[in-house]
Amino acid sequence: MAKQLGFYVNAGSCTGCKACQIACKEKNDLPVGILWRRVVEVSGGRWVKRDEAWIEHSFTYFLSVACMHCQQPICAEVCPTKAIYQREDGIVLVEAERCMGCHYCEWACPYGSPQFDTTTGVMSKCNLCYDYVEQGKPPACVSACQMRVLEFGEIEELRSRPGTMREVFPLPDADLTEPAGVLKPHKDTQRTFGQPTHIGNREEI
Amino acid sequence: MQGRDWALVIFTLLVQMAVGSLFALAIFIFGDPTILPESVIADLNLIVLILVPALLILGLLSAIPHLSHPGRSRLAMGNFKKSWLSREMFLGICFTISSLILMILHLLDIEPKNIQAVLIGVSMLCGVLLLYSMSRIYMLRTVPTWNTWGTPISFFLSAGLLGTLSLSLAVNIAAQGYAHTEASLTAMGDLCHIFGWTSAILLSIQLFIAFMKDRFLIWRGGVSRESIQLLKQRYPIPGILRGTFGFLAIGLCIIFALLPFSNTNPGLFTAIIMAFLLALTSEILGRFLFYASFKSSGI
Numbered sequence: 001m002a003k004q005l006g007f008y009v010n011a012g013s014c015t016g017c018k019a020c021q022i023a024c025k026e027k028n029d030l031p032v033g034i035l036w037r038r039v040v041e042v043s044g045g046r047w048v049k050r051d052e053a054w055i056e057h058s059f060t061y062f063l064s065v066a067c068m069h070c071q072q073p074i075c076a077e078v079c080p081t082k083a084i085y086q087r088e089d090g091i092v093l094v095e096a097e098r099c100m101g102c103h104y105c106e107w108a109c110p111y112g113s114p115q116f117d118t119t120t121g122v123m124s125k126c127n128l129c130y131d132y133v134e135q136g137k138p139p140a141c142v143s144a145c146q147m148r149v150l151e152f153g154e155i156e157e158l159r160s161r162p163g164t165m166r167e168v169f170p171l172p173d174a175d176l177t178e179p180a181g182v183l184k185p186h187k188d189t190q191r192t193f194g195q196p197t198h199i200g201n202r203e204e205i
Numbered sequence: 206m207q208g209r210d211w212a213l214v215i216f217t218l219l220v221q222m223a224v225g226s227l228f229a230l231a232i233f234i235f236g237d238p239t240i241l242p243e244s245v246i247a248d249l250n251l252i253v254l255i256l257v258p259a260l261l262i263l264g265l266l267s268a269i270p271h272l273s274h275p276g277r278s279r280l281a282m283g284n285f286k287k288s289w290l291s292r293e294m295f296l297g298i299c300f301t302i303s304s305l306i307l308m309i310l311h312l313l314d315i316e317p318k319n320i321q322a323v324l325i326g327v328s329m330l331c332g333v334l335l336l337y338s339m340s341r342i343y344m345l346r347t348v349p350t351w352n353t354w355g356t357p358i359s360f361f362l363s364a365g366l367l368g369t370l371s372l373s374l375a376v377n378i379a380a381q382g383y384a385h386t387e388a389s390l391t392a393m394g395d396l397c398h399i400f401g402w403t404s405a406i407l408l409s410i411q412l413f414i415a416f417m418k419d420r421f422l423i424w425r426g427g428v429s430r431e432s433i434q435l436l437k438q439r440y441p442i443p444g445i446l447r448g449t450f451g452f453l454a455i456g457l458c459i460i461f462a463l464l465p466f467s468n469t470n471p472g473l474f475t476a477i478i479m480a481f482l483l484a485l486t487s488e489i490l491g492r493f494l495f496y497a498s499f500k501s502s503g504i
Contacts, residue, residue, distance in 0.1 A: 040504060065504065074345070074346070074347060077287050077288065078287075078288050078289070078290065078345070079284060079288060080280075080281040080282070080283065080284050080288045080290040080291040080294065081277060081280040081281055081283050081284065082280075082283045082284050083280075098277065098280055098283075099274065099277070100272050100273070100274045100275065100276075100277035100278050100280065100281065101272050101273025101274050102271065102272055102281075102290065103209075103271075104288075104290055104342075107345060107348060107499065107501075108345050108347055108348075109347070109501075109503075110347040110501050110502050110503025110504070111503050111504060112501070112503065112504050116273075121273035121274055122273065122274070170503070170504050171503060171504065172347065172501070172502040172503035172504075173502065176346055176347050176502065177347070199504065205504065
């Protein structure tokens with residue numbers, strides 16, 4: 001059996017340039033409104049009183065998110081027509097000819113990965129550029145990342161790297177779907193605990 | 206809540222009403238139907254056995270706008286092993302076919318009755334499983350607002366409420382145009398009392414469950430709390446209207462439970478129709494709020 005593939009995201013180095021997002025959109029010729037890879041802008045913090053002064057105590061970090069090609073893909077689990085399926089190497093794909101457009105996968109996926117393409121009337125999602133992968137090339141988003149934030153490979157190898165996590169704000173509990181993605185968190189991730197934190201570009205993603 | 210979700214509001218309520226109506230009829234038939242005149246029982250059976258498949262077909266038709274490729278729904282039972290939506294489609298088709306056979310047998314007056322009894326039993330089993338699978342569709346582990354005990358309870362209560370009210374209407378329609386003896390008037394009055402009180406109790410439980418579910422979700426915190434807070438900010442009016450219509454419907458159910466039965470006085474019939482319409486509106490608003498409360502546990 002082929003080994004499970006996945007993404008590695010080093011959020012600490014991400015500048016939020018969105019080159020990955022654009023490369024994905026260009027490579028897959030995605031219509032307006034669909035982003036298979038999205039860069040989430042997380043911001044938070046508050047004013048803190050130190051002695052007699054009020055000091056701004058805010059933070060921002062970016063998180064590049066695409067389909068996690070989960071080991072328990074809930075999108076494939078709920079799809080009534082089996083239009084969404086998982087290959088042996090763990091890549092989760094949509095067979096457009098089987099999709100009836102019920103949007104059930106859209107409800108189920110906690111990463112917002114399946115997105116409805118109004119031009120074709122079917123769901124679409126990140127395919128981990130399987131055509132590139134089969135040619136031995138990395139996915140378009142990985143190639144485009146100028147900061148080398150994104151990498152891809154066998155998930156067990158990626159997970160063995162030091163300092164990685166399976167979930168940070170705003171990602172869901174990893175136990176829900178066992179995502180095949182690992183994150184090296186931004187140093188400010190720990191500040192999301194106990195401080196007002198929100199997604200700054202909700203409309204965009 | 207997106208526009209296409211209205212198709213699901215209508216679909217779920219029509220299917221639940223169909224299951225509830227057949228259940229109410231079955232309880233009545235397996236109980237003691239001889240308390241009513243034979244002519245009324247025949248008309249009642251006819252009305253309900255036509256109503257159930259009609260509601261199901263209407264429900265299935267109303268769900269079509271929700272799909273962008275309805276033609277591919279023929280593939281929808283392909284994931285029966287894992288997907289509750291596949292199971293719902295399968296059970297929906299089984300329930301529709303069994304209720305259509307029941308209607309045809311009744312219309313053609315085919316005996317023996319024990320075949321009908323078996324078919325009603327099969328339909329009831331399909332109906333229960335259909336309601337359960339319908340509620341399980343929404344109990345996604347990634348959607349905490351929907352993944353609660355309140356979802357199946359409220360779906361079963363909707364079926365019971367709308368089914369009981371539909372049967373109350375059917376009894377009153379069936380009783381029209383016949384001269385009744387005092388005994389049969391008393392029997393129909395007793396039946397209406399049962400229906401009225403049952404509807405009032407079911408609707409009270411439904412509203413109580415809705416209130417308790419909101420409290421529970423707020424208490425649970427996290428995404429569940431955010432979802433309810435967002436819902437109250439965005440849709441305060443539907444929430445208030447749901448409660449108002451619901452309480453008015455409870456009042457009318459109690460009124461028709463207390464009114465003496467008469468097929469010459471339109472008061473009772475009007476009360477039942479009003480109770481039905483108000484309860485239905487309350488249920489539509491409740492289901493709208495259910496879909497509007499969607500919030501994924503992720504991004």
